[in-house]
Amino acid sequence: MAVLNDEVREQAKKVFSELKNRVKLVDFTQEVECRYCRENRMLAEELASTSDKIDVETFDFVKDKDKARECRVNKIPAMLVVGEKDYGIKFYGLPAGYEFASLMEAIKIVSNGNSGLAPESKEMLKKLSHPAHIQVFVTLTCPYCPQAVRLAHKLAFESELIQADMVESSEFPHLVNKYGVFAVPKVIINESIQFEGTLPEKTFIERMLS
Amino acid sequence: MDAERIGFFLPEEKKEEKHAADKEKTYELIIVGGGPAGLTAAVYSARKAIDTLLLTKDIGGQILLTQEVENYMGYQYIGGKELIEKFKQHVQRFPVVMKEKTEVVRITNDEKTFTVETRDGESYHAKTVIIAAGKRPRPLNAKGEKELVGKGVTYCSVCDAPLFSGQNVAVIGGGNSGLTAVVDLIKIAKKIYLIESFPSLRADAVLVEKAERSDKVEKFLGYEVLEVLGRGRVENIKIKPKQKDETKTLPVTGVLIEIGLIPNSYLAKDLVKLNDFQEILVDCACRTSVPGVFAAGDVTTVPEKQIVVAAGEGAKAALSCYNYLLGLR
Numbered sequence: 001m002a003v004l005n006d007e008v009r010e011q012a013k014k015v016f017s018e019l020k021n022r023v024k025l026v027d028f029t030q031e032v033e034c035r036y037c038r039e040n041r042m043l044a045e046e047l048a049s050t051s052d053k054i055d056v057e058t059f060d061f062v063k064d065k066d067k068a069r070e071c072r073v074n075k076i077p078a079m080l081v082v083g084e085k086d087y088g089i090k091f092y093g094l095p096a097g098y099e100f101a102s103l104m105e106a107i108k109i110v111s112n113g114n115s116g117l118a119p120e121s122k123e124m125l126k127k128l129s130h131p132a133h134i135q136v137f138v139t140l141t142c143p144y145c146p147q148a149v150r151l152a153h154k155l156a157f158e159s160e161l162i163q164a165d166m167v168e169s170s171e172f173p174h175l176v177n178k179y180g181v182f183a184v185p186k187v188i189i190n191e192s193i194q195f196e197g198t199l200p201e202k203t204f205i206e207r208m209l210s
Numbered sequence: 211m212d213a214e215r216i217g218f219f220l221p222e223e224k225k226e227e228k229h230a231a232d233k234e235k236t237y238e239l240i241i242v243g244g245g246p247a248g249l250t251a252a253v254y255s256a257r258k259a260i261d262t263l264l265l266t267k268d269i270g271g272q273i274l275l276t277q278e279v280e281n282y283m284g285y286q287y288i289g290g291k292e293l294i295e296k297f298k299q300h301v302q303r304f305p306v307v308m309k310e311k312t313e314v315v316r317i318t319n320d321e322k323t324f325t326v327e328t329r330d331g332e333s334y335h336a337k338t339v340i341i342a343a344g345k346r347p348r349p350l351n352a353k354g355e356k357e358l359v360g361k362g363v364t365y366c367s368v369c370d371a372p373l374f375s376g377q378n379v380a381v382i383g384g385g386n387s388g389l390t391a392v393v394d395l396i397k398i399a400k401k402i403y404l405i406e407s408f409p410s411l412r413a414d415a416v417l418v419e420k421a422e423r424s425d426k427v428e429k430f431l432g433y434e435v436l437e438v439l440g441r442g443r444v445e446n447i448k449i450k451p452k453q454k455d456e457t458k459t460l461p462v463t464g465v466l467i468e469i470g471l472i473p474n475s476y477l478a479k480d481l482v483k484l485n486d487f488q489e490i491l492v493d494c495a496c497r498t499s500v501p502g503v504f505a506a507g508d509v510t511t512v513p514e515k516q517i518v519v520a521a522g523e524g525a526k527a528a529l530s531c532y533n534y535l536l537g538l539r
Contacts, residue, residue, distance in 0.1 A: 101221035142369035183360040
């Protein structure tokens with residue numbers, strides 16, 4: 001059975017009819033697929049079927065460990081949104097619920113080559129001198145979370161130094177425990193900077209630069 | 211997580227903003243708030259060709275946290291997100307300037323204009339204002355609560371309940387929101403303490419039955435919360451029966467507070483008159499104590515906080531505002 005219903009698929013088709021450049025959804029699963037690994041792969045395949053601009057490539061996290069290392073994938077289910085290059089835009093855990101919108105947004109950003117960040121934000125990003133790994137912990141029922149995920153992905157698109165992951169909390173309880181995630185969205189940057197809630201673009205970048 | 215139950219929500223349809231919010235000009239009307247009252251006011255003001263700016267933190271307000279709506283006329287059943295999308299599309303048919311992700315913190319007036327200040331330090335000006343800022347979750351005001359927000363204390367059960375998988379949690383509040391949280395948690399938490407200050411639960415019978423059927427749920431009715439304890443994260447909660455002088459300490463890692471809402475009237479507390487519940491006093495035409503300032507929806511004294519009531523009040527506020535502006539012309 002398909003993961004997307006007909007209505008959602010039709011809407012996605014409509015949204016993706018405006019895509020410009022090719023986008024690849026790179027999916028990592030394993031031979032014996034966990035429930036959401038399977039659904040994550042199916043989601044990538046079903047989205048690819050909605051547009052001739054979207055391709056899908058599936059890897060086995062265990063067998064293709066070199067590819068996983070190259071893509072800096074350290075857990076599954078994982079999905080990367082890749083364009084001309086790998087911008088460091090990742091989804092760990094099935095992006096369902098409110099996060100489906102974040103996935104669609106990431107595809108549009110990569111395909112159309114426009115993050116939509118304000119010019120001042122792009123200017124501020126130039127000050128970043130070290131690699132930044134942004135992890136945004138979410139739940140699928142949180143209406144405020146996609147705002148944080150989208151911003152993190154926009155930043156990754158704009159800066160080669162930034163990797164940005166959506167992390168679906170219930171899929172990775174050990175990480176929820178490790179980082180003390182008690183409220184979402186929770187943002188972790190390079191293990192050291194942590195904050196809850198959604199911040200405006202400028203404030204988010206300031207926190208990252210601090 | 212249950213993706214089949216949750217489904218896949220499509221992104222909001224984005225329309226290019228025709229006009230950006232202008233800090234230099236004086237609008238005829240600024241609407242504060244993007245819930246049902248504010249959005250309906252926007253439609254009515256646009257139809258009267260009032261030059262309008264709408265400032266809001268989010269579109270939808272409390273409906274954002276509502277899974278399903280079964281009492282909005284014309285829809286026997288509609289998802290909360292879907293209803294918001296329909297409201298938004300309706301407003302976007304008109305040339306209303308809508309600025310989202312903008313939290314208004316203060317409204318002041320001088321002789322002729324009102325100044326609306328935002329959290330980002332920006333100011334906008336208008337001849338009239340409609341305050342439709344809605345409500346926010348009510349805190350318990352228990353010792354330790356404030357310090358542990360985001361560290362186990364949460365006011366958004368819908369968002370954060372999935373984080374407490376396999377853990378002991380306390381849900382505070384025996385109304386529909388509290389019991390909805392309890393029912394959601396039965397599937398994920400290890401143990402759920404339901405704490406209510408009244409001697410009985412006020413939630414709908416169907417929710418109460420579901421909660422009572424689970425042996426994970428333990429009720430403490432007629433209890434108040436004295437303190438939330440923990441170092442860096444919630445570890446315990448101290449409760450006490452209202453009638454007795456004995457305390458109980460329950461080991462929990464999560465405290466989900468669902469004890470109702472308080473009006474977002476602080477942004478106009480020095481401008482207009484409020485009642486004892488901090489609601490903005492309005493007359494039957496949505497006029498506040500200050501000419502030119504109108505208010506609508508949950509932030510006001512109007513009884514019954516319902517989507518359909520808020521929408522109706524929003525319409526009234528915009529029409530009252532129109533009549534007021536006619537007098538100025």
